[in-house]
Amino acid sequence: MxxxxxxxxxxxxxxxxxxxxxxxxxxxxxxxxxxxxxxxxxxxxxxxxxxxxxxxxxxxxxxxxxxxxxxxxxxxxxxxxxxxxxxxDPQRCASPLPRAYQWADGSAYVNHVELVRKARGATMPESFWSDPLMYQGGSDKFLGPCDPIVAASESWGIDLEAEVAVITDEVPMGIDASAAGKLIRLVLLVNDVSLRSLIPGELAKGFGFFQSKPSSAFSPVAVTPDELGECWDGHKLHLPLCSWVNDSLLGQPDAGVDMVFDFPTLIAHAARTRPLAAGTIIGSGTVSNRDRSVGSSCLAEVRMIETIETGAPITPFLRFGDQIRIEMLDPDGVSIFGAIVQRVLQAPGEQD
Incomplete structure (x- = not known):
């Protein structure tokens, strides 16, 4: 469905x-x-x-x-x-959940986290391989799949993050992962928009993201897991997630590869100290594979790899007028969720 x-x-x-x-x-x-x-x-x-x-x-x-x-x-x-x-017509769509009681985004692809830290010369704690990272994002107003990304300045470091997400039923506190997987009701795609230049200052305060994580956008449709056939194993979605910037393919990493923490594990992590309401959205974090030939799901990762290989980033973040596209195709080449297609616009009255 x-x-x-x-x-x-x-x-x-x-x-x-x-x-x-x-x-x-x-x-x-x-x-x-x-x-x-x-x-x-x-x-x-x-x-x-x-x-x-x-x-x-x-x-x-x-x-x-x-x-x-x-x-x-x-x-x-x-x-x-x-x-x-x-x-x-996807242009008429809001996010499947235009607002949600809760939006919690994990970082299940530890390869992505490792690259981030390596690019700035920092080692990664061993606990990152056993204890998921997760942040609680704003969920009072999501962007529709074709709504623009509006920012005041290009200097904010505007970036896309292509991810897979699930929507849950009621989840009791303290649930284990095996039971949590049975409470996944829907699967969808997300663009977890990030303002990269604002992140370091916020994290330095020791209190997490806020201004650096504006409204996220979700795919035109959310699907029940049975629609995904053998590509969904109850834990992960085993298909490439494709991202484009201005019609140039950014990457197509497989969402089922290198996902250290699967969705039941992420749900159980989120529910460790609290119950989750029906309609809670849990994100995978930026899809990332160790195989660099498949590209990336965000510009920050591209810039990280450039920094590691050449000493400095080359690829710019998104600029006003740029367009991004995020989509996943089934094995027959048919779009499953529809495409997130967004143009980057400057906020009215703002000048860089």
Whole structure:
């Protein structure tokens, strides 16, 4: 099942079901008005959505001869309504969860952390291989997949970070990893936007990220794990995550390779001292492989490698007017989550 939230006149958007090829959609708002509402009532409402999805599949593959915006009559359990089937446009999408109770981002690819520290001549503590790094990000307002990245100055070091994330059901405090994996409800992509030049000053205060981590953007759709087939093993997503800057491929590291802490482990880590509400988003951190031939998922890593190899970074961070794209394709080359496509813009009234 693929789910999206279309922008409307509310903060949380309209929940819709999207066809597997991302071409068509039907509303699900009569079953669950928002994705958060669905997550809060998952056990009761998910079967109704499955019945609605069957209607979408019939229409999307053309087997019933209907055309765009045609009416399809269905009699879902407890639901009896005509459903309009229409073309899906990612430009109309908010983040699947336009806001969330919690967004916690890990750093599961320790290779990325090792490169960061090596570039500045610092050794990495051994504990980083056994105890996940995680920060709590702002979740009151996420960017849609096609919303611009707005910053006041290029001097802030504007960067993308391509990641995989999961959305959980209710997670009890103290859960172990084996049980946590069963509470993953949805998988999606994220651009964890970073302002690299602001990070050192914040970390030097010893209190973590805030201004250096503006709003993140998520993929047009979130998918249930069963949509991923054999590429999802219940722990990791085994597919390349592709990132472009201005149509130039930045990298395509495999999200299932070199992930030291899998998603059940990250969830259990987050829930060690607190329960997690349904709708909690847990990120993987920047996808990174030791094999440098596959490229990188952020510009900071490219600059780290340049510093290690040549003594100084060459590649600039993002500039106003630049466009980024983050996408993951299935083994047949079909986009799974849709693409995050964002242009970098200067905040109105600001000058570098």
């Amino acid at each position: 693929k789910l999206a939230s279309l922008k409307n006149n509310t903060r949380d958007g309209e929940l819709v079901l999207v066809s597997r090829d991302l071409s068509r959609y039907v509303t699900a708002s009569d079953i669950a008005p928002t994705l958060q509402y669905l997550l809060d009532h998952w056990q009761d409402l998910y079967p109704l959505l499955q019945a609605r999805e069957n209607v979408l599949r019939v229409n999307a593959d053309g087997s019933n001869g209907n055309t765009c915006d045609s009416k399809v009559n269905t009699r879902d359990t407890k639901v009896n309504t005509d459903i309009s089937v229409a073309d899906f």
